[in-house]
Amino acid sequence: MTAAASPAPIAAMAPCWGLALPPPLAALRDLALDLRWTWSHRGDALWERIDAELWQRTHNPWILLEDVPAARLAALAADPGFLAHLDALAAERRAYLAAPGWFAETHGRAALAGVAYFCLEFGLGEALPLYAGGLGVLAGDYLKTASDLGVPAIGVGLLYQEGYFRQMIDATGWQQEAYPYNEPTMMPVQPVLDQAGTRLHILLDLPGRRLRLRVWRAMVGRTALYLLDSNDALNTPVDRGITGKLYGGSTEMRLLQEIVLGVGGWRLVETIHPEIEVCHLNEGHAAFALLERARSLSARLGIGFEEALWVSRAGTVFTTHTPVEAGFDRYPMALLEQYRHAAMGPAAEKIAAIALSLARTERGAPVNMAFLALRGSFISLGVSALHGAVSRRIFQPLFPRWPEREVPVGHVTNGVHMPSWESPEADAIFAPAGGEARWQRMAEPLRDVIAAVDDAALWEMRGRSRQRLVTAVRARLGRHLTGRGHDPAMVARAESVLDPNTLTLGFARRFTGYKRPNLLLADHARLERLLGDPHRPMQLVVAGKAHPADEEGKRMIAEWVAFTAHPEFWARVVFLEDYDIALAQELVQGVDVWINTPRRPWEACGTSGMKVIANGGINLSMLDGWWAEGFAPDLGFAIGATTAPDPAAQDAADAAELYTILEREVAPAFYDRDPAGIPRAWIARIRRGMAVLAPRFSATRMLRDYLEQAYLPASAALRRRLADGAAAARSLRAWERRLHHGWKSLHIGAPDMTAEADGWSCHVPVYLGEIAAEDVRVELYADPPRSDAPGDAPGNAPGAAPSVALARGAPVAGAVNGFTYAGRVVTTRPRRDFTVRILPSHPEARVPAELPLIRWQE
Numbered sequence: 001m002t003a004a005a006s007p008a009p010i011a012a013m014a015p016c017w018g019l020a021l022p023p024p025l026a027a028l029r030d031l032a033l034d035l036r037w038t039w040s041h042r043g044d045a046l047w048e049r050i051d052a053e054l055w056q057r058t059h060n061p062w063i064l065l066e067d068v069p070a071a072r073l074a075a076l077a078a079d080p081g082f083l084a085h086l087d088a089l090a091a092e093r094r095a096y097l098a099a100p101g102w103f104a105e106t107h108g109r110a111a112l113a114g115v116a117y118f119c120l121e122f123g124l125g126e127a128l129p130l131y132a133g134g135l136g137v138l139a140g141d142y143l144k145t146a147s148d149l150g151v152p153a154i155g156v157g158l159l160y161q162e163g164y165f166r167q168m169i170d171a172t173g174w175q176q177e178a179y180p181y182n183e184p185t186m187m188p189v190q191p192v193l194d195q196a197g198t199r200l201h202i203l204l205d206l207p208g209r210r211l212r213l214r215v216w217r218a219m220v221g222r223t224a225l226y227l228l229d230s231n232d233a234l235n236t237p238v239d240r241g242i243t244g245k246l247y248g249g250s251t252e253m254r255l256l257q258e259i260v261l262g263v264g265g266w267r268l269v270e271t272i273h274p275e276i277e278v279c280h281l282n283e284g285h286a287a288f289a290l291l292e293r294a295r296s297l298s299a300r301l302g303i304g305f306e307e308a309l310w311v312s313r314a315g316t317v318f319t320t321h322t323p324v325e326a327g328f329d330r331y332p333m334a335l336l337e338q339y340r341h342a343a344m345g346p347a348a349e350k351i352a353a354i355a356l357s358l359a360r361t362e363r364g365a366p367v368n369m370a371f372l373a374l375r376g377s378f379i380s381l382g383v384s385a386l387h388g389a390v391s392r393r394i395f396q397p398l399f400p401r402w403p404e405r406e407v408p409v410g411h412v413t414n415g416v417h418m419p420s421w422e423s424p425e426a427d428a429i430f431a432p433a434g435g436e437a438r439w440q441r442m443a444e445p446l447r448d449v450i451a452a453v454d455d456a457a458l459w460e461m462r463g464r465s466r467q468r469l470v471t472a473v474r475a476r477l478g479r480h481l482t483g484r485g486h487d488p489a490m491v492a493r494a495e496s497v498l499d500p501n502t503l504t505l506g507f508a509r510r511f512t513g514y515k516r517p518n519l520l521l522a523d524h525a526r527l528e529r530l531l532g533d534p535h536r537p538m539q540l541v542v543a544g545k546a547h548p549a550d551e552e553g554k555r556m557i558a559e560w561v562a563f564t565a566h567p568e569f570w571a572r573v574v575f576l577e578d579y580d581i582a583l584a585q586e587l588v589q590g591v592d593v594w595i596n597t598p599r600r601p602w603e604a605c606g607t608s609g610m611k612v613i614a615n616g617g618i619n620l621s622m623l624d625g626w627w628a629e630g631f632a633p634d635l636g637f638a639i640g641a642t643t644a645p646d647p648a649a650q651d652a653a654d655a656a657e658l659y660t661i662l663e664r665e666v667a668p669a670f671y672d673r674d675p676a677g678i679p680r681a682w683i684a685r686i687r688r689g690m691a692v693l694a695p696r697f698s699a700t701r702m703l704r705d706y707l708e709q710a711y712l713p714a715s716a717a718l719r720r721r722l723a724d725g726a727a728a729a730r731s732l733r734a735w736e737r738r739l740h741h742g743w744k745s746l747h748i749g750a751p752d753m754t755a756e757a758d759g760w761s762c763h764v765p766v767y768l769g770e771i772a773a774e775d776v777r778v779e780l781y782a783d784p785p786r787s788d789a790p791g792d793a794p795g796n797a798p799g800a801a802p803s804v805a806l807a808r809g810a811p812v813a814g815a816v817n818g819f820t821y822a823g824r825v826v827t828t829r830p831r832r833d834f835t836v837r838i839l840p841s842h843p844e845a846r847v848p849a850e851l852p853l854i855r856w857q858e
């Protein structure tokens with residue numbers, strides 16, 4: 001088995017695609033194509049040396065190489081100093097790629113052959129604008145972390161011709177959308193070729209035509225991101241547009257995108273990386289992949305589709321991201337019918353019937369991609385503890401009569417790739433104590449690294465970072481104002497917005513109702529008092545896009561833009577247009593306080609607040625998503641502890657709390673300085689935040705959790721199910737059939753509960769009807785005690801339910817296949833709390849994830 005990111009077995013790269021370099025400079029090409037430069041700044045000096053101006057303007061080595069004059073390249077090819085610099089950098093890269101990495105050292109390479117991470121968007125940096133927001137940035141951070149840790153993973157996504165829109169704010173404060181064209185030759189991607197040296201195409205059958213998908217590869221350190229696009233000259237004009245816009249087209253286009261990503265993506269994996277074991281569906285968009293995988297397995301192994309599902313499921317992991325059922329993608333049957341063949345392959349009739357039974361809870365309902373993903377996955381996870389609980393409620397209908405708390409959705413809280421978000425200033429003070437690989441470590445060593453830096457150095461780092469943000473904001477604002485045709489006097493004002501010594505608040509996110517991006521504007525007078533406080537002033541930088549169809553979001557943007565025109569506060573509040581990764585980096589590196597005000601529990605996780613931690617920023621956020629589990633009073637600030645009867649009252653209460661905390665806690669702590677001018681209490685909070693929160697909310701921790709909770713168990717199960725011609729999968733399918741067939745014949749008699757000193761002993765007659773005793777498990781069950789603690793979602797009270805297995809004893813006299821089951825439970829709870837139930841049981845199956853049958857005592 002080879003590592004997933006090693007060069008593809010049949011695909012080679014075009015030797016001179018898009019770029020001709022003098023031979024001595026050949027190594028530049030690999031350096032420029034490796035997106036590691038989006039987080040490792042070792043190469044910056046080299047690129048600057050090639051062309052300082054181009055580097056400053058683009059910060060994109062690939063564009064730089066394409067634009068630098070040939071004469072300049074020729075000169076560099078003859079410059080020994082430059083060639084030595086290039087050699088050193090190329091050697092450093094080789095060493096990074098060759099290092100065994102944390103994964104191989106900890107688990108051994110053989111533990112996992114590879115993971116294919118499917119996502120509709122990937123946000124690695126502005127050089128590859130194939131993302132809209134948090135989901136994509138998470139996917140980008142995931143790949144970078146996989147590279148750093150040496151986890152064998154690849155990404156599978158789409159190369160959009162236009163991607164997500166770019167935002168302009170017009171003179172009236174209204175958002176305008178623009179879709180610049182993504183020219184593949186201008187992006188650090190390479191076409192994947194087949195063995196014959198021609199471009200590899202993945203083919204899909206659409207009604208009356210064959211869709212040809214081109215394949216691109218972006219290198220992310222040791223990891224590869226494969227991208228499919230339909231813009232092939234032989235496709236119909238409409239089909240060429242399938243991979244046009246991200247989240248922009250009709251329902252039909254979206255379905256086609258998901259077929260391309262799921263079915264096309266899985267074919268791509270089988271063609272280029274057949275060793276891949278785990279298919280990770282990051283959100284339900286790519287769920288067709290599991291049907292394609294099962295279809296292909298069934299053909300290859302000569303087993304039925306349902307048997308093949310038992311194989312493919314073992315190798316599938318699903319992460320759900322939405323906290324509301326309305327957030328799931330759904331397709332009307334009529335539409336799916338049209339593309340059934342494409343989505344499900346040749347034996348469409350039968351497969352479709354099975355797929356539909358997985359993807360819906362009732363006949364006639366639209367096909368729900370999240371349901372399909374969950375039903376086809378071995379392990380399903382939410383993205384924070386709170387979101388896990390919310391997801392168990394949302395997916396409950398797939399597990400009829402199962403208690404909500406046993407719905408098989410756990411969670412792995414998201415994390416961010418700290419090196420991508422850390423400022424040069426923070427890097428400069430922590431690197432000497434911690435080394436380049438400090439973010440790959442967990443809590444203990446990091447704590448020492450932070451302790452090694454003194455208060456004065458930390459505070460100076462904060463000052464320099466804030467200063468850099470102020471400079472960057474002025475430059476951006478100046479460009480925006482110029483671009484809108486303002487007169488020079490107005491443009492000149494940009495030069496004096498913000499102050500490098502003032503407490504700086506940042507707020508940037510998608511402008512949509514539940515994020516409440518205008519909560520800070522709830523009471524203008526109070527906000528103005530905070531900003532204008534003569535002794536403890538504040539300033540605020542705001543950014544964010546609204547989805548093109550979201551009028552409410554656009555109105556909220558206009559409200560902020562209007563506020564920034566306030567004659568007294570224009571220098572204290574700035575709205576920056578076109579929130580993207582580059583702007584996010586500037587913001588999270590420079591602000592003192594990052595504000596987040598979602599309506600609970602709608603923020604499934606949220607990641608932007610994690611990015612400020614590496615830079616000594618502090619969070620002030622609703623107790624929602626990650627902050628509900630990360631917050632402690634000595635680490636940051638929280639609002640939302642109270643629950644109001646309706647949303648309007650909740651908004652008012654949360655806004656009031658937000659102002660009060662800013663006024664009474666945040667400003668005093670920031671401005672309370674000792675004789676040396678250092679805010680000791682503030683620094684102490686930064687220090688604790690970095691030591692406690694950075695390791696917990698880094699993508700290093702996230703990826704380790706995914707490995708331990710999902711990938712390693714999944715790959716082990718997959719191997720067992722594949723062994724001996726998929727014998728285990730065949731046996732599991734036969735078991736499933738037996739249970740489906742005989743389940744109705746089960747019957748539980750009246751239990752006899754006898755009090756004992758420390759609990760109960762139970763004897764119960766169970767009539768198994770047509771079912772073999774080995775196929776089921778009989779349990780004595782009680783709901784966990786209710787908890788009314790505010791942090792607990794209903795039905796998710798902590799504490800394990802006393803649920804004990806009952807052992808099969810003597811046959812019930814005169815009954816066919818009836819037995820007395822018996823057991824004891826140690827408890828103080830009353831007898832009425834306990835019920836007997838029967839569950840499917842098989843040593844290889846995950847119940848109820850893979851078979852949600854249950855029978856309760858009547």
Ligand SMILES: *Cc1c(COP(=O)(O)O)cnc(C)c1O
Nearest residue numbers: 133134509580581584606607608
């Ligand atoms: C991190 C990030 C996000 C996600 O942040 P949230 O806290 O989930 O809003 C969105 N967009 C960009 C550009 C980001 O960098």
